[in-house]
Amino acid sequence: METYQIYSLASAVLFVVGLAGIFAARHFFKKIIATKIMGGGVFLCFVSFAERDALAFADPVPHAMVITGIVVAVSAAAFALALSRRIQQLTGQESFPVDE
Amino acid sequence: MEAFFITVCLFLLLNICLGLVRVWRGPTVADRLLTTQLFGTTGMAVLIILAGYLGELTLLNVAITFNVLAILLVICLVQVWKSGAKGGEA
Amino acid sequence: MTPAEIVTVMLLVAGCFFFLAGTLGLLRFPDLFCRLHALTKADNLGLGLIALGMAVHIASPWAALKILFIWLFTLMASSTSCYLIAKFQRGRAPKPSEASAE
Amino acid sequence: MSVWIDSLLAVLAVFLAVRCLLAPTLPQCVFLFFAFGLALALAWARLGAVDVAIAEAAIAAGFLGVLLIDALRDFAAPRTHGETAQKPHFLTQVLLGAGLVVFLYVALEAVWNVPDGGGLTALAADNLPRSGVDHPVTAVLLNYRSYDTWLEVGVVLMALLALFATGGKELFRRPVVGAVDPLLRQVILFFTPVLFLVGAFLLYLGKTEPGGAFQAAVLWGAAGILLHLGGWPVFAAMPRWTRQVLLTAGFGFFLLLGFIFMSGGSALFEYPVAYAGVLILIVETLAALSIAAALTAIFAYFNGMKAASVENEIPDPS
Incomplete structure (x- = not known):
């Protein structure tokens, strides 16, 4: 098994784990972390394929996209965290209300 | 020599796995943070070894980045949780 | 094996020993203050020995300088963070009502 | 031989992700997430993506960590409400689980049989x-x-x-x-x-x-x-x-x-x-x-x- 195959398989599993987390977790905080894990899976997928296409150096285009993606993902996570804190401050809720 | 470096890396990674027990058990936030610090140090050691054995010296820059940021989380915990935290873990 | 390699192997094995000792201490010691003691051994000596061993192996002055900086910063960061965490924890010593939080 | 490092790192990353999401308390979740970030940073280093490793190290160990610790302070209080939230309906759980398993299969299949595109390495060079x-x-x-x-x-x-x-x-x-x-x-x-x-x-x-x-x-x-x-x-x-x-x-x-x-x-x-x-x-x-x-x-x-x-x-x- 090649190096990139190990990591690309792990990336698929990570993505699904994150997706399951978004559905299953109740707390806002955990949902945000689940999206971060999903994002980690996507980035791992990109970088592992960049390693597959390596000649003298690994494919730089996915690397650049992942770096951009990391910064965008962290901005989004910061916004989501701020929203959830605000919701908690205003309503005391820490998770979505359950439909009866 | 290569096999030796890989063994050392594996050993350090298994060490991290062992330390995870403390992250899980806590009981205080400070305990968990300490263990994370240990992971950071172990990660630096793994990066230095990888830099040596792959011949990729730029990996040292990753270790430096980890290194200078290691103190940030501790200072944040100490300063932010200083007074009036709403409870939870002591 | 060349002498340099033997030195590297010995230093790395010694470094690993300190990392293992630090982790075991982290797991086995009863409270935070003891664990701090165990941890700083791993931080200072474990990383220091491994860094020294790899500096011998890489044998490039620029890399050796970087490794030296990594070790010095770690020394500084780990000793001060040890102090800060200990002080922080003492200031928050759990009251009897909170002691059963976990 | 170095395949062992890769396997261990990959398994560690997945394990940490799962444990992190299953953690009963938020501090466990957050600190396991930091460990997950470290495992990912080492994975980038193994994959030759040194830029990404530096960015991940800086973001995960620095910026996001600080934000999470700061936010954790508000959320770490023992929960006094929402504990009564009932589990979703059994049928919903089964359907969701089945859907995720199918999706996992599709994702694994996709990354395993990815077509050989050659990438843009040569063009960039x-x-x-x-x-x-x-x-x-x-x-x-x-x-x-x-x-x-x-x-x-x-x-x-x-x-x-x-x-x-x-x-x-x-x-x-x-x-x-x-x-x-x-x-x-x-x-x-x-x-x-x-x-x-x-x-x-x-x-x-x-x-x-x-x-x-x-x-x-x-x-x-x-x-x-x-x-x-x-x-x-x-x-x-x-x-x-x-x-x-x-x-x-x-x-x-x-x-x-x-x-x-x-x-x-x-x-x-x-x-x-x-x-x-x-x-x-x-x-x-x-x-x-x-x-x-x-x-x-x-x-x-x-x-x-x-x-x-x-x-x-x-x-x-x-």
């Missing part, structure tokens, strides 16, 4: 002499695909504006508690210039080696956050116009440069080959400054949010 820099990732970020980078600087700015919308923009100006401990002050005063210098070093290195604007930006932002934590709110203390210029400099200069050369007949964000190296360095520096300012502001805002909630509920004599 061919054009490297015309890009003005020697490091392919920097060339992609600031020359071939400047659009992405430009918009990304914009996204960080947008995140800050959106953040301001959640609680009023003055929150970041709340007074901070200074560092009274003399050792803490010294540590902050020592590490701030170190962070600044390492950031500048990475920025300069970006021309030839892994490193560059984002990594530098996060380190500079970390320096700002450190000063903020020590009781010197650098961002909030600046005059209003300085803050505005600092936040928009990267985005604005990038665009201005694009328009200037467009009027000379080239495409948007196409630089003349002779000056490309210098121009890229200037653009990178300004972008890094802008992102660093935005990150500092985001943290200052977070800290302000906490102060608001604490004031409401626990009167603090100091």
Whole structure:
């Protein structure tokens, strides 16, 4: 098994784990972390394929996209965290209300 | 020599796995943070070894980045949780 | 094996020993203050020995300088963070009502 | 033989992700997530993505960690409500589980049998002499695909504006508690210039080696956050116009440069080959400054949010 195959398989599993987390977790905080894990899976997928296409150096285009993606993902996570804190401050809720 | 470096890396990674027990058990936030610090140090050691054995010296820059940021989380915990935290873990 | 390699192997094995000792201490010691003691051994000596061993192996002055900086910063960061965490924890010593939080 | 390291890292990452999401308390979840970030950073290093490893190390160990610890303070309280939330219906659970299993199969199949596209490595290598820099990732970020980078600087700015919308923009100006401990002050005063210098070093290195604007930006932002934590709110203390210029400099200069050369007949964000190296360095520096300012502001805002909630509920004599 090649190096990139190990990591690309792990990336698929990570993505699904994150997706399951978004559905299953109740707390806002955990949902945000689940999206971060999903994002980690996507980035791992990109970088592992960049390693597959390596000649003298690994494919730089996915690397650049992942770096951009990391910064965008962290901005989004910061916004989501701020929203959830605000919701908690205003309503005391820490998770979505359950439909009866 | 290569096999030796890989063994050392594996050993350090298994060490991290062992330390995870403390992250899980806590009981205080400070305990968990300490263990994370240990992971950071172990990660630096793994990066230095990888830099040596792959011949990729730029990996040292990753270790430096980890290194200078290691103190940030501790200072944040100490300063932010200083007074009036709403409870939870002591 | 060349002498340099033997030195590297010995230093790395010694470094690993300190990392293992630090982790075991982290797991086995009863409270935070003891664990701090165990941890700083791993931080200072474990990383220091491994860094020294790899500096011998890489044998490039620029890399050796970087490794030296990594070790010095770690020394500084780990000793001060040890102090800060200990002080922080003492200031928050759990009251009897909170002691059963976990 | 090194396949063992890769397997162990991959298994560790997946295991940490699962444990993190299954953790019963939030502190467990957050600190396992930090460990997950470390495992990912080591995975990037193994995959030869040193730029990504530096960015991940800086973001996961630095910026996001600080935000999470700050937010955790509000959420770490034992939950007094919501405990009664009943589990979803059994049928829903089964359907969801089955759907996820099918999706996992599809995803594994997709990454296993991915068609051989050859990638863009050769193309990137061919054009490297015309890009003005020697490091392919920097060339992609600031020359071939400047659009992405430009918009990304914009996204960080947008995140800050959106953040301001959640609680009023003055929150970041709340007074901070200074560092009274003399050792803490010294540590902050020592590490701030170190962070600044390492950031500048990475920025300069970006021309030839892994490193560059984002990594530098996060380190500079970390320096700002450190000063903020020590009781010197650098961002909030600046005059209003300085803050505005600092936040928009990267985005604005990038665009201005694009328009200037467009009027000379080239495409948007196409630089003349002779000056490309210098121009890229200037653009990178300004972008890094802008992102660093935005990150500092985001943290200052977070800290302000906490102060608001604490004031409401626990009167603090100091």
